[in-house]
Amino acid sequence: MSTASHSSDVDQALSKFQGLSVDEQLAFLWYVYEKMGSSITPAAPGTAASEVAHGLSQQVEALEMGEPQLEVMRDIASGKDTRFSRSYGSLDDNTKLAFWYALAQGMEGGTIVPMPENYTASEATHQLLGSLESMDQQQQITILRDAVLPMGAEAKQGTV
Numbered sequence: 001m002s003t004a005s006h007s008s009d010v011d012q013a014l015s016k017f018q019g020l021s022v023d024e025q026l027a028f029l030w031y032v033y034e035k036m037g038s039s040i041t042p043a044a045p046g047t048a049a050s051e052v053a054h055g056l057s058q059q060v061e062a063l064e065m066g067e068p069q070l071e072v073m074r075d076i077a078s079g080k081d082t083r084f085s086r087s088y089g090s091l092d093d094n095t096k097l098a099f100w101y102a103l104a105q106g107m108e109g110g111t112i113v114p115m116p117e118n119y120t121a122s123e124a125t126h127q128l129l130g131s132l133e134s135m136d137q138q139q140q141i142t143i144l145r146d147a148v149l150p151m152g153a154e155a156k157q158g159t160v
Helices: 003-018 022-039 048-061 067-078 083-089 093-109 123-133 137-148
Strands: none
Touching (some): 022 067, 022 093, 022 137, 048 067, 048 093
16 A cells, blocks of 8 residues: 555545544544454553553543543543543643543443443444554554544643
């Protein structure tokens, strides 16, 4: 695959991701974890990125299970200016990806609100998943990292 084609595939996938609703973006991240979790581990356990991501995910876990946790995830994904979103916004690329990975582990482990059992993903989400599955691992990581990079809000002077 040529570099131009490689870049074009990544750009198209990112564009499709950004066209999804916030809830569809969250669903996509969950489905990616569910299908490819072990192959997309974003940071080695014990690294600074892993520890920071785990710390922020633990703050989400400490919230009441259900709507409060979901609201934090929605706020971060949509870039709403909240404490959690600003904390997330101050993270580096790999730590942002590690945060979503930690949340997915929490969903799987029962400490973070899970996907509703009756949830049906949109056709656009299914198509995006199919596209991602057909790409090589480096493209997959690039898409996921670039998808979660713009999420969150900028930290304000004197706040986190």
